Amino acid sequence: MRFFRWILALATAAGAFLPFAAGGTFGAKLTTALINVAVGVAIGTLLAGTARSATRVRRPSR
Template sequence: MDPRPSPAVNAGKLWAGGAATAAVAALIAIAGILLGRGLFDVDVLAPKGQGTWGDASTGWYALGAGLAALVATGILHVLLITTPRPMRFFGWVIVLATAVSMLAPFVTDASTGARVYTSGLNLVLGVAIGSLVAGSGKSALIPVAPRPVPRTYR
């Protein structure tokens, strides 16, 4: 039996942080799309002919970013209550998911500029989601007092 007790998780605090992260991620996605289309004149998710705000794909991208933050929160919650070294596993999940999201634009037939910009935006989203959810997870941990070790008398 492991003498170190597992910490408890304040689920309300964790999920409040996850919801806040979802809002931040959605706003980063919208700001990134506006920046790419408006300032750099890059096709991000939809042709420039759709205007700076683009079409419905802008909303879907922001919604996807928010949902990614909530999925990350769920993954961290499960890891916190089931695995040893949950933050290490969470870090790996975030790094690999971010890498996949950065590579995904390169399998499309979009212009090179659009693929590179979208990949960069996905990197920013991955770093933001990973760091904010990890911070929420650390603050949601409730430390548990160590169990007393029984004394043996000789």
């Protein structure tokens, strides 16, 4: 799960900084960056919840 967190964090950071490399007004760039961060956080939250529910805890047999 740690691997997916790193990939998602890097993708979210890239999505946040990428609008500032394109043309447009500062307000549009900022809004797009904030939307990208919100989407990244939402995906991360859903991924963590799905991974948590799909993981089985093995109990030692007696």
